[in-house]
Amino acid sequence: MGIREEHRVRMLQEIQRATLELVEEQGLEATTVGEIARRVGISERTVFRYYASKEHALMPGQQGLIDALTSVESTHVTADGILDDLLAVSRGLFAYEVEQRDFRRISRLMVQQPEMLRVVTQQERRLVEALSATLVRRGPLRALQALLVAEVVTATWRIAWQSFATEELAGVESDPLALFDETVRELGRLFPTGQTPGSAVAE
Amino acid sequence: MGIREEHRVRMLQEIQRATLELVEEQGLEATTVGEIARRVGISERTVFRYYASKEHALMPGQQGLIDALTSVESTHVTADGILDDLLAVSRGLFAYEVEQRDFRRISRLMVQQPEMLRVVTQQERRLVEALSATLVRRGPLRALQALLVAEVVTATWRIAWQSFATEELAGVESDPLALFDETVRELGRLFPTGQTPGSAVAE
């Protein structure tokens, strides 16, 4: 594809860049689509032709994470085995993403502006849906298991990210891999025996 | 408090009832605040004086769950012990809630209209924030642990709820307690040994 595809990619980038700048300057709420359009030099209408909403312009979505996770071909047949594989891929991608400039900028925003966490979790819904659907379709997992695995992977990613963002803003230059591992480790510690808790208690 | 408080409670109920009806009839997107107002017989402006948004009118929030969980005084000092206590309380509340009429109606909507799941998870953000904040404030848990516990409790509730809703819509009349227990059990099975997975893999 020639000029057209090229132009489209550039526009997507320009709009995202402008949005990111404005949100850093004024916050998400205070930034209007009109301002974004003006900064890029296009009409408001055109912004919506590239991104479905302000939020999408800011954070086009975990498409990379979705693609990576839904294309994992696990050799395991148990839920915990598949989870391990997915976490391993997430771990690698996390270490890579964390080096990207925009990822860090969004991390900062996530800690500074609580509204941003809403946007992140919102986008992650798509990941949970896509991943659990994939797992059910081609795996030996039941719907409940697939959903649990997808939610755990997503939550792990988000919490590791959030922790990283918090530490970094506090001035600590931490190792992303170590932080991801610690998140997974602590998560595992929540289930020491695999027993069902609370069965004896009622309301 | 006399007439005023009484009237306020009634208005809250009436608006919620009207919203629920309309969303059942037409879906969330298709239902406008104007319609809600008209059905109750009040002005559009007044609807917003009772609920911050259409979504809040439909589902005033897991306030019950938030209150119940943030007031749990656990005797345990480890993350997994506290998690057990919180899950036990959730379990009891789940069994109770599931008997409520509106809870079932919302359950049905959750399965039928995918947009609804967005609303639910949205509302649950407040729960995660409130719960993790409480755990950090008065518990021996580090921020990361508190966040993990809060996310796990929330996800468990949501998944159990979702499973229940799915089964019920499929015609299966299932035992909510058993379903909640199964969700917790499967979750525990995802972490059989507590080892850190994937440490050897990179991207």
Add this chain to the structure above:
DNA sequence: CGAAAGATGTCAGTGTGTGACACGATAGAC
């Protein structure tokens, strides 16, 4: 009773998001 506080409707305004149309630019056929 009378004054302060609260609830409601109306009105005007901002911001998001969508459909329709016209116009200019590009791509591929010839």
Add this chain to the structure above:
DNA sequence: GTCTATCGTGTCACACACTGACATCTTTCG
């Protein structure tokens, strides 16, 4: 290289979700 279908863009009109301000009526409480 022209010609035509397709695509990108701006403009306009519109629907809907909210918000602030004001006037009016009602409840509360001294």
